[in-house]
Amino acid sequence: MVEVSLPNGTIHEIAAGVSAGDVIKDAFGRGAVAAIINGEPCDLSTPIEESCTLDQIHSESDEGLHVLRHSCAHLLAQAVTQLHPEAKPTIGPPIEHGFYYDFEMGPLGEEDLREIEKKMKYIVKQNLQISREEHDSESLRQMFADNQFKIEIMDDKLDDGAGSSVYRQGEFVDLCRGPHVPSTSYLRHFKLTSTSTAFWRADSNREHLVRIYGMCYATKEDLQARETLLREAALRDHRKLGKDLQLFHIDEMVGQGLVLWTPRGSVVRQELQNFIGEHLRRQGYSQVFTPHIGKLDLYRTSGHFPYYQDSQYPPLVERDLMAKLADDGCSCSELSNLMEEGEIDGYLLKPMNCPHHIRIYSSQPHSYRDLPLRFAEFGTVYRWEQSGEISGMTRVRGFTQDDAHLFVTEDQIAEEVLGCIELVQVIFGVLGMDDYRVRVGLRGEDSSKYVGQSEKWDKAEEACRSAAASLGVPFTEEEGEAAFYGPKIDFVVRDVLGREWQLGTVQVDYNLPERFDLEYAGADGEKHRPVMIHRAPFGSMERFCGVLIEHFAGKFPTWLSPTQIHILTISEKHIDYANEVSEELKVLGVRVEVDDSDNTIGKKIRTHRKMQPSYMLVLGDEEASSRTVSIRNRAGDQVQGVPLDNFMANLLAEISTRSSEQKLVSKLD
RNA sequence: GCCAACGUUGCACAGCUGGUAGUGCUCCUGAUUUGUAAUCAGGUGGUCGGGAGUUCAAAUCUCUCCGUUGGCUCCA
Structure with missing residues (x-):
C-alpha cells in the first residue's frame, strides 16, 4: 500500500500501481484532464508506485484548458496526416482560446478545413486511447526519420543522446512532453477557425509552413460564448462602422494606410482635440506648429534616419541634384550610400516630431527659470509600415500624434512625468476605457538598437520605474520595449477581443538633448543639459479613434457624436x-x-x-x-x-x- | 515584405462547369401627409479592381500589377 496525500490534507491509501486518474475520480469526481504528482503535471493514466502528493488538473482551470487545447492540436495533426499523408507536422502549441499546428504541406482552402474538422470529429467518436511512451534517442530518430522538423527539435531541445516521450493515438505519434487527456473522446468543444502561413522558427528565410488555427473549450457553453463574442466583435469592427457611419475613408488612389477623415469622423477627432486642449492649457503647455518634412541631416543627428531607415518613406532629393547624379551614372544603391554617409542631403517626411520641437528649443537661449518648457502639437508623421501590416485606422502609414515634448531639469522629471500620466488617466477615465495595463519599456540586449550612454539610460529607466510605481496600479517591466532614445511608460488598452493596443505613451529621454547639444543656464551660472519627456496621451488620433469606435460600438457619447x-x-x-x-x-x-x-x-x-x-x-x-x-x-x-x-x-x-x-x-x- | 483567400453599381450580396450582368437597401420621380424599427408604384446607376493573354465568345480560364482580409514577420 502507498499513501497519497491530497491538497485538502486527506490521505488515501491505495495499492501501488493504481492510476492517478482512478484516485482523482474517487477524490474529486469527474472533470479532470490531467494529474499533478509531487508537483509535476502528468497524465491521468500515470500509475502511482510510491507515496506522493496528488492533485487534479480540472478541464475548466487554466492548466486544464492548456492540456485540452494541446491535445486538440494533436487531434488536428492526426486528422491532417490522415487526409494529407504528405503533410509533415512541425509544432502545435496551445494558445489563448485554442491552439494551432504548423505543417509543411500544400495550401489549404475553406473546404479542406471543414473536411479536416469532420475527420477530427470522427476520431473523437473512435475514442482512441492517448498513451505515453518513453523512447531513447536512437529509436526517436528512427521514428521521425522522415520529418526533419522533429529531428531539428530533438537536436535543439534534447541533451545529446537523451531520450524523450512520445504520445500515440491510433496510428499517429507525436514527439511531446505532455501531459495529455486520456483519450480523444475528451475533446468535444472545438472548431477550426482559419489557416495562414507561418515560418519555421519564425524565420522568413526558412520553410514556409501552413498553420491551422482552432479554438477549443471545456464546455459547449464556453465555445458558443466565444463564437458569440467574435460575431459581436465583427459588428463593432471600426472598419465596418467607419464605413457605415461615414467616419473615415481609405482610398486606393490616395494610398495604402493613409486615412481620409470625412466630415463626420472629423467631428469626433476635433472634439477629442478640444478636450485635450483644455487640459494642455491647464497644465501650461505651449502650442507649436511645424512642417511635415525636414532635412535628412536633422534626422541623422536625431538618429531616426539611421535607426529606422527601413520603415521610412524614401527621402526626397532635389530634382537638379538627382539629374546630376544620374548624369554621373550614380546607381540607386550608391545614392542610398551617399545619403547614409551624409555626402548628399535630401528631405524626409517626418517620422517623428521631436527634432522639429528640439530646434524650436534651440532657437533661443534658455535659463533654468524657463523650464519646464512644454511644446505641444498635433503633428502628423509618416512611417513606411509593411504592406501586410496595414489595417483600418489602427495600423497606418500617416498618422497624427497628440504629441508634446517637455524640456525639464533633472529635478523636474518626476513631477512632469506624473503630470503626463495624469493626463492619460483623465482621458481614459472620461472615455470609460478602464481595461488597460501599464508597461514600462526598458532597453533590451541588443545594444545596436539604442543610442546613448548606459549611465543615462540607467537614470531614465529609474525615473520611469519610480513614476510607474507611484501610480498605484500594477505595471510590468519589459526589456526590449524601449524607444531607441529612451525608456517609456506605455498604456496598453485591451479591446473586447482581448487584443492589446498601445495608445498613450510617456518617454524619458536623456539622449536626444545630448545629440542636439541642448542646454540651459543654471542658477549657478553654468551650462546644463535639459532632459526631454516625449508624451502622447492618445498616441495617434487614427489608432485612438479606431479603438474608440470599437469601444463604443459606434454609439459615441453625446459630446463626441458626429450628429447629436x-x-x-x-x-x-x-x-x-x-x-x-x-x-x-x-x-x-x-x-x-x-x-x-x-x-x-x-x-x-x-x-x-x-x-x-x-x-x-x-x-x-x-x-x-x-x-x-x-x-x-x-x-x-x-x-x-x-x-x-x-x-x-x-x-x-x-x-x-x-x-x-x-x-x-x-x-x- | 512573406503565404493564402478574396475584389461584381454608394452599401450588402446572386451570377454552377465561359455565350457581353441580376436582387435588396440607398438615391431620383410620382402618389401618399403619415405618431416611434421598412407606404405604394416607377426610374437612375456597373466597360464585373487595372492591364495583358487564351477563345468565335470571359465577370467566369491564365499571367501580371493594385487593393482588401486572415495570419507570419515588424512597429521610434
Missing part, C-alpha cells in the same frame, strides 16, 4: 417647427440634422438609427402646439411632451460634462 440630434417630422405641417428647433439648437452649438422627407415616422426612425445620433426628436402636432419635443434615445426609450427649454438645458449639460450616459430619456416620466 436628428429631428424627424411627422408630416409636412411640422417642418417649420422642426426648422425652428433646429436653429435654436445650432445657435447653442449642437450638431443637428432635420429629416423633413415625406416618409412615415417608422421609416425615418429605422433609417436614422443606422447613423447612431444620440437622440432623435419626433415633432408633430402635439409638440408644435406646445413647444415641446418627443425624445427617443438609442435604446428606443422615449419620453413625450418635454418642454423645448428643458430639453436644451439638459442636453447642454450632458454635452458639457462629457457624460458617457444617455440621461435625457428617463423611464420615470
Whole structure:
C-alpha cells in the first residue's frame, strides 16, 4: 500500500500501481484532464508506485484548458496526416482560446478545413486511447526519420543522446512532453477557425509552413460564448462602422494606410482635440506648429534616419541634384550610400516630431527659470509600415500624434512625468476605457538598437520605474520595449477581443538633448543639459479613434457624436417647427440634422438609427402646439411632451460634462 | 515584405462547369401627409479592381500589377 496525500490534507491509501486518474475520480469526481504528482503535471493514466502528493488538473482551470487545447492540436495533426499523408507536422502549441499546428504541406482552402474538422470529429467518436511512451534517442530518430522538423527539435531541445516521450493515438505519434487527456473522446468543444502561413522558427528565410488555427473549450457553453463574442466583435469592427457611419475613408488612389477623415469622423477627432486642449492649457503647455518634412541631416543627428531607415518613406532629393547624379551614372544603391554617409542631403517626411520641437528649443537661449518648457502639437508623421501590416485606422502609414515634448531639469522629471500620466488617466477615465495595463519599456540586449550612454539610460529607466510605481496600479517591466532614445511608460488598452493596443505613451529621454547639444543656464551660472519627456496621451488620433469606435460600438457619447440630434417630422405641417428647433439648437452649438422627407415616422426612425445620433426628436402636432419635443434615445426609450427649454438645458449639460450616459430619456416620466 | 483567400453599381450580396450582368437597401420621380424599427408604384446607376493573354465568345480560364482580409514577420 502507498499513501497519497491530497491538497485538502486527506490521505488515501491505495495499492501501488493504481492510476492517478482512478484516485482523482474517487477524490474529486469527474472533470479532470490531467494529474499533478509531487508537483509535476502528468497524465491521468500515470500509475502511482510510491507515496506522493496528488492533485487534479480540472478541464475548466487554466492548466486544464492548456492540456485540452494541446491535445486538440494533436487531434488536428492526426486528422491532417490522415487526409494529407504528405503533410509533415512541425509544432502545435496551445494558445489563448485554442491552439494551432504548423505543417509543411500544400495550401489549404475553406473546404479542406471543414473536411479536416469532420475527420477530427470522427476520431473523437473512435475514442482512441492517448498513451505515453518513453523512447531513447536512437529509436526517436528512427521514428521521425522522415520529418526533419522533429529531428531539428530533438537536436535543439534534447541533451545529446537523451531520450524523450512520445504520445500515440491510433496510428499517429507525436514527439511531446505532455501531459495529455486520456483519450480523444475528451475533446468535444472545438472548431477550426482559419489557416495562414507561418515560418519555421519564425524565420522568413526558412520553410514556409501552413498553420491551422482552432479554438477549443471545456464546455459547449464556453465555445458558443466565444463564437458569440467574435460575431459581436465583427459588428463593432471600426472598419465596418467607419464605413457605415461615414467616419473615415481609405482610398486606393490616395494610398495604402493613409486615412481620409470625412466630415463626420472629423467631428469626433476635433472634439477629442478640444478636450485635450483644455487640459494642455491647464497644465501650461505651449502650442507649436511645424512642417511635415525636414532635412535628412536633422534626422541623422536625431538618429531616426539611421535607426529606422527601413520603415521610412524614401527621402526626397532635389530634382537638379538627382539629374546630376544620374548624369554621373550614380546607381540607386550608391545614392542610398551617399545619403547614409551624409555626402548628399535630401528631405524626409517626418517620422517623428521631436527634432522639429528640439530646434524650436534651440532657437533661443534658455535659463533654468524657463523650464519646464512644454511644446505641444498635433503633428502628423509618416512611417513606411509593411504592406501586410496595414489595417483600418489602427495600423497606418500617416498618422497624427497628440504629441508634446517637455524640456525639464533633472529635478523636474518626476513631477512632469506624473503630470503626463495624469493626463492619460483623465482621458481614459472620461472615455470609460478602464481595461488597460501599464508597461514600462526598458532597453533590451541588443545594444545596436539604442543610442546613448548606459549611465543615462540607467537614470531614465529609474525615473520611469519610480513614476510607474507611484501610480498605484500594477505595471510590468519589459526589456526590449524601449524607444531607441529612451525608456517609456506605455498604456496598453485591451479591446473586447482581448487584443492589446498601445495608445498613450510617456518617454524619458536623456539622449536626444545630448545629440542636439541642448542646454540651459543654471542658477549657478553654468551650462546644463535639459532632459526631454516625449508624451502622447492618445498616441495617434487614427489608432485612438479606431479603438474608440470599437469601444463604443459606434454609439459615441453625446459630446463626441458626429450628429447629436436628428429631428424627424411627422408630416409636412411640422417642418417649420422642426426648422425652428433646429436653429435654436445650432445657435447653442449642437450638431443637428432635420429629416423633413415625406416618409412615415417608422421609416425615418429605422433609417436614422443606422447613423447612431444620440437622440432623435419626433415633432408633430402635439409638440408644435406646445413647444415641446418627443425624445427617443438609442435604446428606443422615449419620453413625450418635454418642454423645448428643458430639453436644451439638459442636453447642454450632458454635452458639457462629457457624460458617457444617455440621461435625457428617463423611464420615470 | 512573406503565404493564402478574396475584389461584381454608394452599401450588402446572386451570377454552377465561359455565350457581353441580376436582387435588396440607398438615391431620383410620382402618389401618399403619415405618431416611434421598412407606404405604394416607377426610374437612375456597373466597360464585373487595372492591364495583358487564351477563345468565335470571359465577370467566369491564365499571367501580371493594385487593393482588401486572415495570419507570419515588424512597429521610434
